[in-house]
Amino acid sequence: MKYGESAFDIIYLLFAVTAGICILCRRRDRIGTLMGSAALILGCGDAFHLVPRVLDYFIDADLTAWLGIGKLVTSVTMTVFYVLMYLLWINAYGRKKNKGLGAAVYALAAVRVILCLLPQNKWLENDSPVVWGIIRNVPFVALGVIIVCLFFRTRKEIGTLRPVWLLVSLSFLFYIPVAVAAPLLPILGMLMLPKTVCYMILIGVFLKYSKQIYQSFSNLYPGVYR
Secondary structure (H helix, E strand, O other): OHHHHHHHHHHHHHHHHHHHHHHHHHOOOHHHHHHHHHHHHHHHHHHHHHHHHHHHHHOOOOOHHHHHHHHHHHHHHHHHHHHHHHHHHHHHOOOOOOHHHHHHHHHHHHHHHHHHHOHHHOHHHOOOOHHHHHHHHHHHHHHHHHHHHHHHHOOOOOHHHOOHHHHHHHHHHHHHHHHHHOOOOHHHHHHHHHHHHHHHHHHHHHHHHHHHHHHHHHHHOOOOOO
16 A cells, blocks of 8 residues: 555656646746646645655654644645635636635635644644644635635636636545544545545646647747747
């Protein structure tokens, strides 16, 4: 099991980081920057947790603190990821910024980060209490619901981005049982695998969309995109 899981984690991290770099190089506008940055933040943030996890399988060392810190970093970067998803929705669909909606997104993200930074989470012990696992994920889930609703509402406008709402929904459905009950029932940790698959598909959607837009612009301005 350790070999299969480790190989999967490494493939995911390499894919996310490579895809993010490709998107940033392929499309250097606001949308490309948001998609590429989201993929990079996803991969680099998860690396803080997954790399110590892989090492823990193969080396004889106490990585408890590193695993806990990795979870903290991942919690923060995932929050940033969904803020970028909100900005991507605005730019990809050409929507005007809504002050109330924007305030809600940024407020939920800020509350989530603050809750994650509190010492009650016991990150260094890699043994976060179940209660705090629930508390810190309440604003995170609320943020996810907003993103799902936004992309669902506009799902028919851009065909390539149509599955985004579903992939985000599934990722949360797999994540919530792990965040809430994994300390009590460790087998639930296996749900992180399909959750990660959802993110890999989501990054694939970003790659496809950036390629389509790149080809459209290269056809319109061949001298610029040679």
